[in-house]
Amino acid sequence: MSKTTITANGQTKNLSLEPRRLLADVLREDFRLSGVHIGCAHGACGACTVHVDGVPRLSCLTFAVQCDGAEINTVESLGGDDAHHLLQRAFREEHGLQCGYCTPGFLMTMAPYVEEMAAQDRMPEDAEIRHAMSGNICRCTGYQSIVAAVRLAITQRRNGESTQ
Amino acid sequence: MRPAPFSYHKAERLDQALALLAEFGEDARPIAGGQSLVPMMNLRLARPSHLVDINALDLDTIELRSDHLHIGALVRHERYARESLIAQHFPAFAEGVEWIGHPTIRRRGTLGGSISHADPTAELPALCVLLGAEIIAQSAEGSRRIPAAEFFISAYVTSLEAGEMVTGIDLPLPKGKSSGAFEEFAERSGDFAIISAGVTLEHDGRAITDARVVWSGVDLAPVMAERAGDLLRGKPLSAPEAEAAAQAMSAGITPLDDPMASAEFRHSLIVELTQRALTRACEKAMQAS
Numbered sequence: 001m002s003k004t005t006i007t008a009n010g011q012t013k014n015l016s017l018e019p020r021r022l023l024a025d026v027l028r029e030d031f032r033l034s035g036v037h038i039g040c041a042h043g044a045c046g047a048c049t050v051h052v053d054g055v056p057r058l059s060c061l062t063f064a065v066q067c068d069g070a071e072i073n074t075v076e077s078l079g080g081d082d083a084h085h086l087l088q089r090a091f092r093e094e095h096g097l098q099c100g101y102c103t104p105g106f107l108m109t110m111a112p113y114v115e116e117m118a119a120q121d122r123m124p125e126d127a128e129i130r131h132a133m134s135g136n137i138c139r140c141t142g143y144q145s146i147v148a149a150v151r152l153a154i155t156q157r158r159n160g161e162s163t164q
Numbered sequence: 165m166r167p168a169p170f171s172y173h174k175a176e177r178l179d180q181a182l183a184l185l186a187e188f189g190e191d192a193r194p195i196a197g198g199q200s201l202v203p204m205m206n207l208r209l210a211r212p213s214h215l216v217d218i219n220a221l222d223l224d225t226i227e228l229r230s231d232h233l234h235i236g237a238l239v240r241h242e243r244y245a246r247e248s249l250i251a252q253h254f255p256a257f258a259e260g261v262e263w264i265g266h267p268t269i270r271r272r273g274t275l276g277g278s279i280s281h282a283d284p285t286a287e288l289p290a291l292c293v294l295l296g297a298e299i300i301a302q303s304a305e306g307s308r309r310i311p312a313a314e315f316f317i318s319a320y321v322t323s324l325e326a327g328e329m330v331t332g333i334d335l336p337l338p339k340g341k342s343s344g345a346f347e348e349f350a351e352r353s354g355d356f357a358i359i360s361a362g363v364t365l366e367h368d369g370r371a372i373t374d375a376r377v378v379w380s381g382v383d384l385a386p387v388m389a390e391r392a393g394d395l396l397r398g399k400p401l402s403a404p405e406a407e408a409a410a411q412a413m414s415a416g417i418t419p420l421d422d423p424m425a426s427a428e429f430r431h432s433l434i435v436e437l438t439q440r441a442l443t444r445a446c447e448k449a450m451q452a453s
């Protein structure tokens with residue numbers, strides 16, 4: 001067992017962990033953050049994407065013991081239980097989800113991308129958006145509506161709307 | 165699936181990592197980005213008893229050293245796009261690494277991990293062979309340099325020995341005027357290649373003076389086209405007869421045949437991608453001259 005201190009969505013826990021436990025499982029089981037979805041558990045689907053110290057990371061390819069001292073953010077930290085973050089609202093408006101299983105991964109991958117584009121004051125081509133989310137798989141939407149949601153969120157951020 | 169139990173060791177310095185690898189030998193694996201090792205462990209295709217985390221080591225430099233460019237083992241895939249030294253000296257490398265995986269994976273995966281994992285269609289192994297890289301392997305006993313052509317033995321098999329790890333690679337700088345390009349075909353953006361083709365040219369501003377071509381997806385390790393230099397030397401940059409050269413250099417090649425792609429389809433891809441890469445490398449050479 002390894003002593004590991006992890007902060008998730010602002011809550012810090014001192015944990016005693018088996019090294020083989022995946023960050024995804026520790027977030028779901030020890031922190032009760034069920035917004036972390038596990039699709040394939042080998043890096044191919046992107047559903048488990050979270051932020052480690054602000055950067056998107058696949059939590060199924062990360063051992064929790066590697067995150068000693070790290071700050072993790074999950075989809076719950078974006079817009080709370082009512083999912084009111086600007087990108088979540090854009091997904092709702094543009095029908096960017098159906099079953100919703102992949103959605104937390106898309107949101108955590110694309111939220112920093114929306115901020116990056118807003119900071120550059122630039123609307124990317126659809127192909128660039130598709131490339132940015134190429135590590136996330138969705139079996140419901142056919143992606144077009146997710147691209148539309150990302151475009152809407154970038155437009156709103158460039159118009160100065162707040163994410164909250 | 166979840167991994168089998170193991171002990172976790174976080175190395176703070178290179179000597180510490182090497183001591184741990186020496187102590188545990190075959191039972192230990194370094195973990196860098198984890199983007200290939202952890203999938204293998206989750207699927208129980210790999211069951212190391214000890215993981216030595218090397219992420220804290222100071223192995224992420226990219227710098228010119230006399231006649232070569234040194235790239236550290238912990239340089240992450242996403243970084244090359246921001247490195248002008250790469251674009252300036254190694255255009256085929258700059259293009260090839262753009263094909264690696266998806267953004268979240270590129271942000272984490274490393275050079276040392278990719279070449280040590282040695283996936284048969286990974287871009288970095290092919291680029292190392294194309295550019296005549298030397299791979300620097302270090303153990304508690306000392307260090308040795310392995311030419312890329314001898315490093316990649318088969319799918320997921322390299323000439324690294326237990327207790328050794330890669331600390332970086334050296335890419336020899338091109339001596340005269342040079343150019344290069346890289347082409348790939350995969351099922352989806354970011355997937356592993358079915359076939360890729362990399363080309364480097366030396367030239368005098370008008371004609372090709374030497375050429376190298378590498379393919380992945382042909383065999384279980386990157387393959388150099390034996391006759392590339394002979395077929396292309398002397399050809400004008402403006403009319404390299406790329407299709408004929410691509411046909412001729414792949415004439416005797418029998419590519420892999422598997423459910424992903426037939427040997428025949430792979431062969432057509434080799435010709436087409438080689439021709440495209442050659443044509444673009446010549447165009448770039450002419451623009452620069």
Ligand SMILES: Cc1cc2nc3c(=O)[nH]c(=O)nc-3n(C[C@H](O)[C@H](O)[C@H](O)COP(=O)(O)OP(=O)(O)OC[C@H]3O[C@@H](n4cnc5c(N)ncnc54)[C@H](O)[C@@H]3O)c2cc1C
Nearest residue numbers: 043196197198199200201265273274276277278280286330
């Ligand atoms: C969905 C998906 C798609 C991908 N697509 C591509 C692709 O298109 N092209 C591509 O090239 N790759 C692709 N990858 C793999 C990715 O590039 C990996 O990052 C890379 O292959 C391994 O690097 P790593 O740092 O993550 O290594 P790790 O996973 O940490 O390690 C891989 C292996 O190398 C060993 N190792 C690590 N570092 C060293 C070292 N310094 N010395 C000795 N041994 C070492 C480990 O023990 C392990 O055996 C993909 C991965 C995923 C999950």
